[in-house]
Amino acid sequence: MITIKSTDWRAQRRRMVRKHLQRRGVTNRRILAAMGSVPREAFVPTVVRRRAYADGPLPIGNGQTISQPYMVALMTEETGITRKSRVLEIGTGSGYQTAVLARIALHVWTKERVSQLLAEATDRLRKLGITNVSFMHGDGALGYPSCAPFDAIVVTAAAPFPPPPLLEQLSCDGRLVIPIGDLAAQHLMIYQRTNSGFTARAVTPCRFVPLISPQAFDV
């Protein structure tokens, strides 16, 4: 008989960090430590739990997905955040990326439009003892002006263009990390605020569910 021990998850997590992150060039110690400690198996539905550490996205209900581990690491790396950073995340989903950001930054504000996903994510992070996160329900394309500016804004759903409120809510040097494109083709983009405006840089092709915002665009 095979017994599944809790240490198996830890072994799988270590392997994921080595194989899917370090071997692909993720070197940031704090990101590797965060992803080596957040239990991804607690963020996915029971039916797909045995694939929690596989190299791909997984369904989390309501037609949404938890991103591939490498993409979570890459997006976190591109934010350039430190332990002093104030971060806004749009698209809480399962709360996995939220937990990774929270292990690194000072505080994370996360906004989700599907209330059921938000409630489940809130519960998961509470159970993990992660307390430096504020949860908001609503349209993330509008950002969260009352706590702006943010050192980084991470959007985990794809938009046709960067929503102007999110650009406006960046601090000087702050970065917006966001997939831009449609269902057929998207690129992970980084917009950085400078003294005189914004710079834009494409990082990699990617595939995310759409950012749904009747107020910001017709999707």
Ligand code: SAH
């Ligand atoms: N980062 C998540 C994955 C999110 S999938 C994780 O680690 O699990 C994208 C999420 O964006 C979905 O939960 C979807 O409901 C949410 N979303 C889509 N449009 C949104 C909007 N306008 N405002 C807030 N959340 C939105």
